[in-house]
Amino acid sequence: MITLDHVSKIYQNGHQALNDVSFNMAAGEMAFLLGHSGAGKSTLFKLITAIEKPTSGRITVDGKSFDKLRDSQIPALRQEIGVVFQDHKLLYDRTVFDNVALPLIVIGMSHDEIKKRVRAALGKVGLSGKEKVLPVALSGGEQQRVGIARAVINRPNILLADEPTGNLDESLSDEILDIFADFNRVGVTVLIATHDLRQVERLNKRTIELSQGEITGGETIEPTKLS
Amino acid sequence: MRTYLNRHLQVLFAAIGTFARTPFASLATILIIAITLVLPSILYITLKSGQQIAEGWQGRPQISIFIDTELGAQEAKLIFAELSLHPAIETAEFLTPQQALEEFTALSGMSYELDFLGENPLPASIVAMPDQENSESDSLQALKTELEKIEGIESIRLDLEWTDKFNSLLNTAERTTYLLFALLSAALFLIVGNTIKLLIMNRRDEIEVTKLVGGSNAFVRRPFLYYGFLFGVCGGVCALVLLYFSAIYISPALENLATLYQKETLVYQLNWHELLCIVAFGGALGWIAARLSVARHLRHIKPR
Ligand SMILES: Nc1ncnc2c1ncn2[C@@H]1O[C@H](COP(=O)(O)OP(=O)(O)OP(=O)(O)O)[C@@H](O)[C@H]1O
Ligand SMILES: [Mg+2]
Numbered sequence: 001m002i003t004l005d006h007v008s009k010i011y012q013n014g015h016q017a018l019n020d021v022s023f024n025m026a027a028g029e030m031a032f033l034l035g036h037s038g039a040g041k042s043t044l045f046k047l048i049t050a051i052e053k054p055t056s057g058r059i060t061v062d063g064k065s066f067d068k069l070r071d072s073q074i075p076a077l078r079q080e081i082g083v084v085f086q087d088h089k090l091l092y093d094r095t096v097f098d099n100v101a102l103p104l105i106v107i108g109m110s111h112d113e114i115k116k117r118v119r120a121a122l123g124k125v126g127l128s129g130k131e132k133v134l135p136v137a138l139s140g141g142e143q144q145r146v147g148i149a150r151a152v153i154n155r156p157n158i159l160l161a162d163e164p165t166g167n168l169d170e171s172l173s174d175e176i177l178d179i180f181a182d183f184n185r186v187g188v189t190v191l192i193a194t195h196d197l198r199q200v201e202r203l204n205k206r207t208i209e210l211s212q213g214e215i216t217g218g219e220t221i222e223p224t225k226l227s
Numbered sequence: 228m229r230t231y232l233n234r235h236l237q238v239l240f241a242a243i244g245t246f247a248r249t250p251f252a253s254l255a256t257i258l259i260i261a262i263t264l265v266l267p268s269i270l271y272i273t274l275k276s277g278q279q280i281a282e283g284w285q286g287r288p289q290i291s292i293f294i295d296t297e298l299g300a301q302e303a304k305l306i307f308a309e310l311s312l313h314p315a316i317e318t319a320e321f322l323t324p325q326q327a328l329e330e331f332t333a334l335s336g337m338s339y340e341l342d343f344l345g346e347n348p349l350p351a352s353i354v355a356m357p358d359q360e361n362s363e364s365d366s367l368q369a370l371k372t373e374l375e376k377i378e379g380i381e382s383i384r385l386d387l388e389w390t391d392k393f394n395s396l397l398n399t400a401e402r403t404t405y406l407l408f409a410l411l412s413a414a415l416f417l418i419v420g421n422t423i424k425l426l427i428m429n430r431r432d433e434i435e436v437t438k439l440v441g442g443s444n445a446f447v448r449r450p451f452l453y454y455g456f457l458f459g460v461c462g463g464v465c466a467l468v469l470l471y472f473s474a475i476y477i478s479p480a481l482e483n484l485a486t487l488y489q490k491e492t493l494v495y496q497l498n499w500h501e502l503l504c505i506v507a508f509g510g511a512l513g514w515i516a517a518r519l520s521v522a523r524h525l526r527h528i529k530p531r
Contacts, residue, residue, distance in 0.1 A: 049439075051439070051529075051530050051531065072443075072444075075438075075441045075442060075443040075444075075446075076441070077441075078438075078439065078440065078441035079440075079441035080441075083439070083440075085439075089435075089436050089439060090436075091432060091433055091436055092432075094433075102436065102437065102440050102442075103440040103441060106437060106440060106441055106442035106443070106446050107441070150440065154440075154441075
C-alpha cells in the first residue's frame with residue numbers, strides 16, 4: 001500500500017531530513033513510526049501525501065508511483081488518505097462542523113449525507129453536540145479530536161496520524177488509538193507517529209524506528225524482498 | 228449534473244455570505260466598479276442623444292440667405308422671386324424681419340431684452356432648400372458662392388456647416404468614449420484583481436487546508452471567480468442606478484440643446500439590451516479579472 005524505496009529528502013536550506021529510507025506497508029497493516037524529535041517523522045508523512053517531493057528515491061502509494069504523478073492527480077490521492085496533522089491544521093474561523101465536513105465538501109457530497117457523516121464522526125471522537133462551536137473554544141485535546149474526525153470522515157484507505165495523542169490524557173489516548181485500531185480492523189492501512197511507547201506496547205503492532213532521518217530499527221521489510 | 232449545479236450554488240451562496248461578512252470592503256469595491264462603468268456610459272448616453280439631434284437634419288440641408296438691411300421690402304421680395312426660380316432650389320420661404328424676430332423670440336424667450344433695442348435688428352431672410360442633386364456638401368458650396376454674387380444678399384449660411392461640425396464633434400466624442408471605456412476597463416481589471424488578491428491572502432490558511440484534504444485547484448479557484456463575477460454584476464447594477472440619476476441631472480441641458488435645434492429629443496434612453504450589456508460587461512470583466520488574479524496568486528499558496 002505504501003512503499004518507500006531508497007527515499008532521501010534534503011530541504012531547500014540543505015538540511016537532510018531523511019536519508020535512504022526504505023520500507024513497505026501492506027494493505028490493511030497498522031504500524032507505529034517511532035523517533036525522537038527532529039528524526040523526520042513529519043517529513044515522511046509530507047512525502048507520502050505529496051506535500052513535499054523526495055530529493056531521490058521512489059514512493060508508491062496505493063499502486064500509484066509518484067514519479068508519474070501529475071499535479072492534477074494529487075487531489076485525488078489526498079482524498080484517499082486521511083491525515084491527522086501534528087499541528088491540527090484546523091480553520092479557526094470555521095465551526096467544528098465546517099472543519100470536519102471539508103473533505104466531503106471538496107468532493108461535492110450532498111449536504112444531507114455530509115450532515116449524517118459529520119454527526120457520526122463527531123460521535124466517534126466524543127465531540128457530539130459541538131458542531132456549532134469554533135475550534136478556539138475547544139481544548140487542545142478536543143481540537144486534536146476534531147482533526148481526527150476530519151481525517152476519517154471520507155473513509156480513507158490510508159490513515160496517517162502525526163502524534164495524534166500528544167495532547168491527550170491516558171484514557172483518551174487509549175480511546176483514540178482504539179478508534180484507529182477499529183479502522184485498521186476493517187482494512188484501513190494505518191501509520192501512526194508517536195512518542196507514546198505505552199500505546200505501542202498496549203496495541204502490539206509493528207514499529208518503524210527513525211533516527212536522524214535514517215531507519216534504525218523496527219520490523220521493516222526491504223521492498224526488494226517483498227516482491 | 229444536479230450535484231454539479233448544487234456545488235456551484237453552494238459556492239455562490241458562500242460567496243454572498245463572504246460579501247455580507249465584509250460589507251464595507253465589498254461595498255467600496257462595488258462602488259468603484261460602478262463609478263468606473265458609469266463614466267463612459269454617461270459619455271455614451273450624451274453621444275447617443277447628440278446623434279439623435281443630428282439625425283434629423285441629415286439629407287436635407289438648409290440655406291439661410293440674409294438680405295442686406297439697407298434694402299427695402301420690395302427689393303427683398305424681388306430677390307426672393309429670383310431665388311424661387313433658381314433651378315437648384317426646390318423650395319424657398321421668405322421671412323420678413325418681423326417674422327424673423329417672432330421666431331427668434333419664441334425660440335430664445337428673450338422678448339423683453341429685445342424690446343429695449345426699440346428697432347428690429349434682424350434682416351429679412353430667405354430659407355431655401357436645395358433639390359436632391361445639390362444637397363451634397365460640394366455642390367452646396369458651389370451654390371453658395373454662386374448666390375453670394377447676387378446683389379443685395381448680405382450673407383449666406385449653410386446649415387450643413389453646422390451639421391458637419393456637429394458630426395465631427397460627435398465623432399470625436401465617440402472615439403473618446405471608446406477610449407475611456409478601454410482605459411477604465413483596464414482600471415477595473417486592476418481593481419477587481421487586487422481585491423481578489425487580498426481575499427486570497429486573507430484566506431491563505433483556508434486554501435492550504437482545503438488543498439491538504441484533497442481540494443482540487445478548480446475547487447479552490449471557484450469561489451474567487453464567483454467573487455469577481457458578483458463584484459462585477461453588483462457594480463454593473465449600481466452603475467445603472469447612478470446612471471439613472473445622472474440622466475435626470477443632464478436632461479435639462481440636453482433638452483435645451485434640442486430646442487435650440489428645433490427638436491423634441493430627450494435624453495437618449497438606454498434600451499434593455501444596453502442596460503443588460505453594462506451589467507454583463509461588469510460581470511464578465513469581474514470574472515476574467517478574478518481568473519487572472521487567481522492564476523497569479525493561487526499558485527504561490529502551497530500546503531506545508
Ligand atoms: N520545511 C523545512 N525546511 C527545512 N528544514 C526542515 C523543514 N521541515 C523540517 N525540517 C527539518 O527536518 C528535520 C525533520 O523534521 P520533522 O518535522 O520531519 O521531524 P519530526 O520527526 O516530525 O519531529 P517532531 O517529533 O518534533 O515533530 C528537522 O531537523 C527539521 O528542522
Ligand atoms: Mg513532527
